[in-house]
Amino acid sequence: MRKYTLLIFTLFLFFQDSFSQTEPRLDSMPGYQPTIMVIPFAKEGEDWRQQLEQDKVMLTAVTAVREGFATAGYSTVDLRARLRQLANDQTIEWGNLTSVKQEVIELSGADIYVEVEPIINNSYNGSTGGLIMTAYDAVSGVSLANHTSHSPSFYTKQYERLVQRAAEEGLLEFIPQITASFHDMLMAGRVLALNITLAPSVSYDLDSPVSGSDLLLAEVIANWLGENTLRGQYHLQGMTATKMIVDQLRVPYLHPTNGQPYRAYRFAVKLRNFLRELGYDCERDVQGNKIFITLN
Incomplete structure (x- = not known):
């Protein structure tokens, strides 16, 4: 009887301990506070809706992490x-995870998205709940932080409680990692990539002189990049007469005029307008943090 009493008391402490944990707090960020969206890790072909509706462990993991960020002072987005909203607005192919994921991230307006993957391990020592968390910049897809946590081992089938405990333990280290990475990104700027090509029908190339200037078109573009990137930071990976590849360029994380996140499409529009002012018609396409400009 004393053994059972001790076991019950231990489980009581385990499930109640989370309420006494010291929650991580978000330090003041000068000028901007990021918005977080928590999403489940899924393989191609898996339906997010079914995961959240049918997998109680996954739903617990997503909810626990989102609530942890909210408690720490972050603004959060409800994935469900x-x-x-996405299902009501348009007909989408739910099995195409890549497409759905991108649309949800763009629709959410989140600055950072966090993927969570719960793991349950059963052994003769009992059951353990684990949680893998990875944070990404919503625009560039750059990884900002990752962490794996585990709950203690218990003889229980309440896997949701185990995962919730793993989330509470992991967030104590994971949230400060994200806070530090986000501060670094605010200071260093957002990384974009640029690819400039020419349509087959054009009668000029990047080595052609620009009207009213002693410079070639490639040189004019390079000078513009030096003046319109953050502290002139860009890296020219390669250039031919028909193609210019900039594998890295940095722009401010926040737009200097309105204080909103500086999205890649804003930089693309700015470059397109500059080229049109010079008399070059062009088309632009933006995919995540990659900008494609086609002169035609």
Whole structure:
């Protein structure tokens, strides 16, 4: 009887301990506070809606991490609400995870998204709940932080509680990692990539002189990049007469005029307008943090 009493008391402490944990707090960020969206890790072909509706462990993991960020002072986005909105707005192919994921991230307006993957391990020592968390910049897809945590081992089938405990333990280290990475990104700027090509029908190339200037078109573009990137930071990976590849360029994380996140499409529009002012018609395409400009 004393053994059972001790076991019950231990489980009581385990499930109640989370309420006494010291929650991580978000330090003041000068000028901007990021918005977080928590999403489940899924393989191609898996339906997010079914995961959240049918997998209680996954739903617990997503909810626990989102609530942890909210408690720490972050603004959060409800993934299920965004999925319902997306389903109401348009017909989408739910099996195409890449497409759905990108649309949800763009629709959410989140600055950072966090993927969570719960893991349950059973052994003769009991059951353990684990949680893998990875944070990404929503625009560039650059990884900002990652962490794996585990709950203690218990003889229980309440896997949701185990995963919740793993989330609470992991967030104590994971949130400060994200805070530090986000501060670094605010200071260093956002990384974009640029690819400039020519349509087959054009009668000029990047080595052609620009009207009213002693410079070639490639040189004019390079000078513009030096003046319109953050502290002139860009790296020219390669250039031919028909193609210019800039594998890295940095722009401010926040737009200098309105204080909103500086999205890649804003930089693309700015470059397109500059080229049109010079008399070059062009088309632009933006995919994540990659900008494609086609002169035609």
